[in-house]
Amino acid sequence: MRRCIGLDVHREFAQVAIWEDGVVWQAGRIQTTPEALRLFADSLCATDEVALEATGNTYAIARLLERHVGRVVVSNPQKTRAIAEAKVKTDKVDAAVLAGLLAANYLPSVWLPDDQTHALRRQVTRRAHIVRQRTRLKNQVQSILHRNLVPRCPAADLFGNKGRAWLATQDLPADEHQAVGALLRQLDFHGQELRIVDAELGRVGLERAEVRRLMTIPGVDATVALAIVAAVGDFQRFSSPQRLVSYLGLNPRVRQSGGQPAQHGRITKQGRAHARGMLVEAAWAAAKTPGPLRAFYERVRARRGMQVAVVATARKLATLCWHLVVGDQDYAFQRPSLTDKKLRAL
Numbered sequence: 001m002r003r004c005i006g007l008d009v010h011r012e013f014a015q016v017a018i019w020e021d022g023v024v025w026q027a028g029r030i031q032t033t034p035e036a037l038r039l040f041a042d043s044l045c046a047t048d049e050v051a052l053e054a055t056g057n058t059y060a061i062a063r064l065l066e067r068h069v070g071r072v073v074v075s076n077p078q079k080t081r082a083i084a085e086a087k088v089k090t091d092k093v094d095a096a097v098l099a100g101l102l103a104a105n106y107l108p109s110v111w112l113p114d115d116q117t118h119a120l121r122r123q124v125t126r127r128a129h130i131v132r133q134r135t136r137l138k139n140q141v142q143s144i145l146h147r148n149l150v151p152r153c154p155a156a157d158l159f160g161n162k163g164r165a166w167l168a169t170q171d172l173p174a175d176e177h178q179a180v181g182a183l184l185r186q187l188d189f190h191g192q193e194l195r196i197v198d199a200e201l202g203r204v205g206l207e208r209a210e211v212r213r214l215m216t217i218p219g220v221d222a223t224v225a226l227a228i229v230a231a232v233g234d235f236q237r238f239s240s241p242q243r244l245v246s247y248l249g250l251n252p253r254v255r256q257s258g259g260q261p262a263q264h265g266r267i268t269k270q271g272r273a274h275a276r277g278m279l280v281e282a283a284w285a286a287a288k289t290p291g292p293l294r295a296f297y298e299r300v301r302a303r304r305g306m307q308v309a310v311v312a313t314a315r316k317l318a319t320l321c322w323h324l325v326v327g328d329q330d331y332a333f334q335r336p337s338l339t340d341k342k343l344r345a346l
Contacts, residue, residue: 003045005069006098007052008091009061014052016040017095019103024096032057034064041068051102053077053094054110062112072112075101078270079108117233120204124230127197127223128274130190137187141167144176144183159187201226205346210235210325215342216334217320218293219286222346224278228321231275241322247271248279250315267311276314283313291333293317 004019009032016027030040041064044050048069052058058074066072075098101107113121138159150170155162167180205211205222214225231248238244245251249270256262269276287297287310296316301309324331 001047002103003048004099004103005044005048005050006095006100006102007050007061008095008098009052009055009058010091011057014061015091015095017092017099019096019099024099026092026096032061037061037064041065044069046070049073049102051075051098051107053080053098059112059118073102073107073109074112076108076110111233111237113233117230120226120230123197123201123204124227124274127194127201128227130194130197134187134190134194137183137190141180141183141187144172144180145170148172148176159184202346212343212346213324213328213330214321215346216331216339217282217286217317217324218289218291218331218335218338219282219284220317220321221282221342224282227275227278231272232321235322235325238322241319244322245315245318248276248318249273250276250279250311250318279314279317280310282317283310286317287313289335289338291335 001020005027006017006019008015008017011032013029013031015029017024018027030036044065046069049071050065050069051073052061053075054077062072062074080098080101098107141158148170150172153163153166155166157163158167164184172180202222205226208229210229211222211225214220214228215222220228232238232244235244238247242251246268247270249268251268253265253268254262255265283293283297286293288294293313293316297309297313300312304312320331323329
């Protein structure tokens with residue numbers, strides 16, 4: 001007998017609803033602790049199916065339950081509009097809707113990465129967080145200099161040795177000098193953490209063939225390649241490059257109804273924002289490197305402008321990544337000296 005179980009997951013508990021023989025009934029709450037979840041999993045049958053929405057602790061819950069049931073479906077909350085637009089929205093209603101949509105095979109799901117890909121995603125996210133923290137600290141130092149009418153630093157890097165020596169000689173109030181010193185100490189700490197994370201990611205990059213393959217593309221270094229591999233996981237799960245482009249949110253919005261022509265708007269920006277941003281950064285670098293990608297960028301820029309051209313180049317890069325990894329081949333127009341330099345840095 002088929003049972004479909006909906007879990008409305010929160011930080012400390014999950015509301016359970018069970019669909020059986022066309023009837024949905026509430027089964028109460030369970031605590032989202034390993035012990036409670038194991039007891040709940042032991043009460044399930046091998047033919048049961050479980051649905052829950054993607055949230056912070058979804059991955060751990062899904063991995064724990066999938067060993068005891070026939071299928072675990074993690075729904076995409078952005079596409080589960082029956083819950084998002086409900087006029088009566090409670091935990092019981094959400095769990096019941098999940099169970100009903102799963103029973104009807106009408107639940108939009110997300111892909112669950114394997115443990116290795118999930119760990120890589122965590123490492124890439126941690127690196128991005130450290131980089132954001134460093135940028136915030138640097139901006140605070142620049143803000144202190146700006147509000148005290150200090151001219152621009154003559155050194156190329158304000159936070160290098162020459163820049164810091166120049167910074168120490170500036171006429172600032174005592175409290176501002178203390179603030180600058182504190183910010184520089186925090187910046188050094190985050191710099192050390194960034195070196196540790198980069199070393200860990202470097203070891204991962206050397207072990208992953210797809211990372212080295214993507215690094216043959218101009219503009220794609222180890223950081224960009226690792227971000228793309230972490231976001232995509234298994235490239236084979238996309239039947240075409242257009243599906244990968246859509247997954248990364250680089251495809252334009254399309255509106256069409258009746259006999260009217262289709263209207264194309266801005267990109268959807270769905271999916272993993274960090275990987276999309278890294279592709280745009282890679283597109284800026286590729287636009288400065290002689291080759292087909294730069295020629296493509298120049299053609300689009302002449303017709304549509306710089307911003308549209310760089311996004312179109314990022315979309316071209318995503319398509320190229322799919323072909324290289326699925327086709328198991330390096331970029332035909334790579335610059336070997338540039339690729340060797342990237343590998344040495346890795």
